[in-house]
Amino acid sequence: MKASQLALARWPGTPTLHPGGDDAAVSVSRIDLDADDYTSQIWLLPSTQLTYGWRDTSPLYSPDGLWLAFLRAERDGAGKVGKAQLWVLPTGGGEPRRLTDDPSGASAPAWSHDSSRLAYLARAQQAGRETGTDAAKQPPRRITKLRYRRDGVGFLDGPRQIWVASLSDDLPCQITHDEIDHEAVRWHPATDVLTFVAAGHAGHGDDLRSDVWICEPDGTDLRAVTGGGFSIDDAQFTADGTAVVFEGVALGVDGRGAVARNQSLWSVPADGSRAPVRLTDPEAHNLGAPLVATTDGVLFPNELRGAIELLLVPYDGAEPRVLMTGPRQITGVAAARSRIVASVCDGGTWGELVRREPDGTERPMSAFNSDFAAEAGVHDLEEVTAEAADGYPVHGWLVRPSGDGPHPLLLMIHGGPFAQYGWQLFDEAQVYAGAGYAVLMANPRGSSGYGQAHGLAIAGNVGEVSTRDLMAILDHVLAANPAFDAARVGVLGGSHGGFMTTWLAANEGHRFRAAISERAVNAIDSFSGSSDIGWYFADDLYGPDALSQRKQSPLTYANDIRIPMLIIHSEQDWRCPIEQAQRLFVALRRNGVEAEMLIFPGEGHELTRSGLPSHRLARFDAILEWFGRYLIDGTATH
Numbered sequence: 001m002k003a004s005q006l007a008l009a010r011w012p013g014t015p016t017l018h019p020g021g022d023d024a025a026v027s028v029s030r031i032d033l034d035a036d037d038y039t040s041q042i043w044l045l046p047s048t049q050l051t052y053g054w055r056d057t058s059p060l061y062s063p064d065g066l067w068l069a070f071l072r073a074e075r076d077g078a079g080k081v082g083k084a085q086l087w088v089l090p091t092g093g094g095e096p097r098r099l100t101d102d103p104s105g106a107s108a109p110a111w112s113h114d115s116s117r118l119a120y121l122a123r124a125q126q127a128g129r130e131t132g133t134d135a136a137k138q139p140p141r142r143i144t145k146l147r148y149r150r151d152g153v154g155f156l157d158g159p160r161q162i163w164v165a166s167l168s169d170d171l172p173c174q175i176t177h178d179e180i181d182h183e184a185v186r187w188h189p190a191t192d193v194l195t196f197v198a199a200g201h202a203g204h205g206d207d208l209r210s211d212v213w214i215c216e217p218d219g220t221d222l223r224a225v226t227g228g229g230f231s232i233d234d235a236q237f238t239a240d241g242t243a244v245v246f247e248g249v250a251l252g253v254d255g256r257g258a259v260a261r262n263q264s265l266w267s268v269p270a271d272g273s274r275a276p277v278r279l280t281d282p283e284a285h286n287l288g289a290p291l292v293a294t295t296d297g298v299l300f301p302n303e304l305r306g307a308i309e310l311l312l313v314p315y316d317g318a319e320p321r322v323l324m325t326g327p328r329q330i331t332g333v334a335a336a337r338s339r340i341v342a343s344v345c346d347g348g349t350w351g352e353l354v355r356r357e358p359d360g361t362e363r364p365m366s367a368f369n370s371d372f373a374a375e376a377g378v379h380d381l382e383e384v385t386a387e388a389a390d391g392y393p394v395h396g397w398l399v400r401p402s403g404d405g406p407h408p409l410l411l412m413i414h415g416g417p418f419a420q421y422g423w424q425l426f427d428e429a430q431v432y433a434g435a436g437y438a439v440l441m442a443n444p445r446g447s448s449g450y451g452q453a454h455g456l457a458i459a460g461n462v463g464e465v466s467t468r469d470l471m472a473i474l475d476h477v478l479a480a481n482p483a484f485d486a487a488r489v490g491v492l493g494g495s496h497g498g499f500m501t502t503w504l505a506a507n508e509g510h511r512f513r514a515a516i517s518e519r520a521v522n523a524i525d526s527f528s529g530s531s532d533i534g535w536y537f538a539d540d541l542y543g544p545d546a547l548s549q550r551k552q553s554p555l556t557y558a559n560d561i562r563i564p565m566l567i568i569h570s571e572q573d574w575r576c577p578i579e580q581a582q583r584l585f586v587a588l589r590r591n592g593v594e595a596e597m598l599i600f601p602g603e604g605h606e607l608t609r610s611g612l613p614s615h616r617l618a619r620f621d622a623i624l625e626w627f628g629r630y631l632i633d634g635t636a637t638h
Helices: 002-010 374-375 427-434 450-458 464-479 496-507 524-532 533-544 545-550 554-560 579-590 613-631
Strands: 024-032 037-044 054-062 067-073 085-090 107-111 118-121 160-166 180-188 194-198 211-213 230-237 243-250 266-271 300-302 307-313 321-325 330-337 339-346 349-356 363-364 381-387 391-398 405-415 438-445 486-492 514-518 565-570 593-598
Touching: 002 024, 002 374, 002 427, 002 613, 024 054, 024 349, 067 107, 085 118, 107 180, 118 180, 160 514, 160 554, 180 230, 194 230, 211 230, 211 243, 230 381, 266 307, 300 330, 321 339, 321 349, 330 533, 349 374, 363 374, 381 464, 391 427, 391 464, 391 524, 405 427, 405 464, 405 613, 427 438, 427 613, 438 464, 464 496, 486 496, 486 613, 496 554, 514 613, 524 533, 524 545, 524 579, 554 579, 565 579, 565 613, 579 593
Parallel strands: 037 054, 307 330, 405 438, 405 486, 486 514, 514 565, 565 593
Antiparallel strands: 024 037, 054 067, 067 085, 107 118, 118 160, 180 194, 194 211, 230 243, 243 266, 300 307, 307 321, 330 339, 339 349, 349 363, 381 391, 391 438
16 A cells, blocks of 8 residues: 555445335545545445545434434635535435534534424634634633634634524524534433533533533423533433433543543433433443444443454343454444444455344445555554563554555554544555555553553553553564564554653663654653643643653653654644654753654644645655665665
8 A cells, every 4th residue: 555545445424224224325535646635425335425525524314304404614715614504405305405504614513303303513703803803813712621622623712503404494493502512412302301411510611521501492491310420422312312411531520530441331310300320331341433322222332452342231231242353343333213323444455334133134225435455555464462561461463564565554543542443544654555564553551442440550650551562562573574674663653652652762762763753742841831731631641740740741752762753743733732743852952863854734633534634645745755764775666
């Protein structure tokens, strides 16, 4: 695979299933290299294209099946893409119709039970900050909360409010007006009541607490059904409407303590008469994709050793039942009439749709990526297990290049750290293997998908604990594969993976020929104040005292780095601000280390996943050139 062949990939989103249980629709995204952008359209499975807009996403059938709602971002003649707006398409035939024209854009649509209205979210506009206003001439911002900006969004100048749009010609109506963000709005299955998630408590913005709320469709009779203690990401009514199920993390007494915790499923009566009850095992289960409430229980995509299986969690708290499993990842689910449609990826495809029938049988519904393997070639994922010095098992994957070798090897480290590599087609591993490198990806302690204790094992000693696992699996793979050249090993990673790359370059540098540290946390002291999440993340993971944070900062050991290092960062990264890269670069250059810094303008923390396609290709070129310089004896590999 070449980096430019990413344009051949097709990524299906979360599907929607017609209430009759037969028809399914899904948004399919792809890269358009000529436009240097991403485009997506909605397809009726298995092979009928329904919409032809530039960026059509989030399809959702109405309860009566007569309408398909979706979001559309239009592209003008100059190539500029506007904000996404809410549209509806009659399923019986006809042209789509736009329902909103909000300058901030619409998101998260949800149908009312009678299919006459849609609730959605839109960010309020503050005076003097209207779209198109010269940023340099806007009024100053007075910051009063710790949560005041977000990577990929910018300053949170206006909160996300709930609006309701009608299929009639009435204008959309704003139903919330508090100066707080509102999320995850849903309708009751049989009445006009809405539920949503918001931080409406005193002290909001300075902690991680959020609650489940209920109100009438005009915003009246507002009441909370949880009373604190949670950071909640999603909530929806049960099928009978008597309770609300939500996904979240139990917080500490200070309203923080959410880092590296499993996302559990909870249930609370819709009238708030009892405290929430946890429905999933806090040690074993971690939500890996959006949940769906059904008549029989909640469909819960659960992370498990690099896979995402699909569980049915009963409302009464009984043991979950496994519906779909295996070496694959369930990335989105829809259900109707005991049928389930799921977006599924694995080591050989970017994603396809699978239908699960009531008897448990499965059948494929799409072939969006059928030509990819033939045109680009796919290198298989090989599961690997090693043993750390203390006997702890370390799990990962190996991607082998073609040919007999000897091959240079790249140790690639994921971000998070509470995340997982797994059964999916990963563009980076495929491109590097296509260029002749063996690629090792591991889920050391600190990763998700292996139980809560596995994730929390690194807290307070991140670099040292992670190093033991990473070096153990690296040693195992090199010993078991004579075709891999132990004298030509590189290390790379982004975010937390960049943290560990810098750490290994300093503490295990003799094992590597060169390193690439990307969008990294290098200095915890400045990260805690400059990152959009640093105000809570640093204390939770590294400890609150300055001595501990300094001891765990890779920058502290920069004087021990001697191997060549490429530092990649985005100019608008607010998750790991660019000063993290600059401080490391200056330290290395002053020490005489061969170090270079590659900065991408206009990009944030998500460059490798959603940055401009031209920037993503330029990044691949730089990485292959760097490792080609030091691991392939100067031979160009791109």
